Amino acid sequence: MEAMSGTNSINDYPIYAEGLMRHFGDVKAVDGVDLQVNAGEVFGFLGPNGAGKSTTVRMLTTLLRPTAGVARVAGFDVVKDADQVRRRIGVALQDAAIDPLMTGHELLALQAVLYGIPKAKVRDRSRELLERVGLTGAADRRVGTYSGGMRRRLDLALSLIHQPTVLFLDEPTTGLDPMSRLALWEEVRRLNAEGTTVLLTTQYLEEADQLAHRIAIIDHGKIVRQGEPRELKAHVGAPTLVITVPTGQLDRAREVLRSFGDLRPTAEGSLGVGLSAGAEAVPAVVRSLDEAGMHVQHLELNEPSLDDVFAEATGYRLEGAASASGLPQAQGAEGGTGKRGRKRGANDSGGEPT
């Protein structure tokens, strides 16, 4: 990703938008969005309902004409070369619009025809995709009998039938149970690992945090923050390291911690320090405490959360976002195959202060 920065022309970005606007009468649904999504990136588009996420996606996927501005996807202008864009993108829209009367097989076959995939290859491609999303056994059942999670998975398979370069997922996990959500996350990671650039809209902070290499926070049609989640959190403030030592060692421990940043208020019996060098300073803190003969009983690192970033950027919190994901916080913290699996504190709660 770094290699691309600075020397890119707009055609090098799988998704590029500049001053993108869409007005509906007096309503400015999208009001000057600038985006540069790098190749091979999962880009999270985060915001509450009505912020302009879906309208932006609809413009980028050629479903809606911009009122003003420029948007290029896969190197083509979304207005002038809409057909070229359509050939290169996969789209799974918000409501998994799938014909309930057709079977999974039939829908894949239909989608294949729409994309001009040779008949001889349709069967193999369909089988491969159904296997991939775990729907082989349900392929000949009508979609009307599928669960919400199965529909989403089929929706994803449909959007992949032509092996798109860029994949748009508009709130792909909204309404899904935690297990289905995790399964979909895994699939997004797998697709990305295979080289697909993904733009994902979500109103779930945790989802953005888990999946996206970079995120943009959109509010009232404008991007108010953009960057790597870690950078954005760092911008809000240094992470707080909280330690517990025996009562008699508190004063000495305080002195050690002071050299790593400003001391911060914590619960009685523990000490907190804002690590000015960031989370990377944790090993050094532990070493220093050890060398000073401290006996650390408990240690935790509380990073600013995306909710803090959101609140700082918009002036309000993304209501219920943490719980809306339906996942236990601890599960969301490392997520097994999470892309940012760096070492955290012994009792790291995944960014939410404990």
Added chain:
Amino acid sequence: MSVGTIAPRAEFAHSAETGHAWSQTMAMSKRSIIAIVRQPALIIPSLIFPLFFAALGSSSFSRATQLPGFPKVDSFLALTLAASVLQGVIFGSVTGGAALAVDIETGFFDRLLASPTSRVSILVGRLAGNALFGSVEALFFTLVMIPFGVNIRSGPAGVAVITVAGGLIGLGIGGFMAAMALRTGSAEAVQGIFPLLFVSMFFSSAFFPRETMKGVYRSIANYNPLSHLYEGMRDLVITGWSFDAVLKSLLIPIAIGCVSIPLALLALRRRLRAA
């Protein structure tokens, strides 16, 4: 993060260029036929209701065939066969139009638009499904009425013309329904058209020959293209094969389609432009 690329990396990336509007249209037609076959609750009324109406008319108005101006017919059913075909096709077309509106409401239409498929094939596919169902209905009503005393005097060739006419009517009426669906994006709005279409049948020679009508009612029936369509199909049933009857049976629905399909295409263009 993987190293991605903006360049097409897959064997299918450009495959849409080799896709044909024809195969896309066929696929869309197949989908609309699947929708018909798999929703018997929607389709059965379009087959039963016209038969019920024909039976009711036959029992209530059988003596009307003795009225002055009434053509010589074997039974009242022979007169109403064309009306039954049209009723069934109207039902089917409203269902087809409503299904298109539902596609718009649910977002399936957007799925189609986000693909590189021909926009016209989306519409034509839907109409082709309508046309096929119209033909099936026309054949169904004809074959069901034969055992009840309807003698198709133009023979199998006449049955074939009625069957084709059913398809063309499906295309013509389906065009209006598709236009309505594309214009409003509302299944309720499309279904709301049904009474209007149904009433238009009563202002035609659907159930009684124009010769038996008087005043404004007759004037409206004279100008109502449906009257001429009925009379063409009716002549094939009660009089026999004639070039005039064939022309009326086929050209009038074609003329209706010449108005309705461009309207539907305009509605499609308008919807695409509005996006």
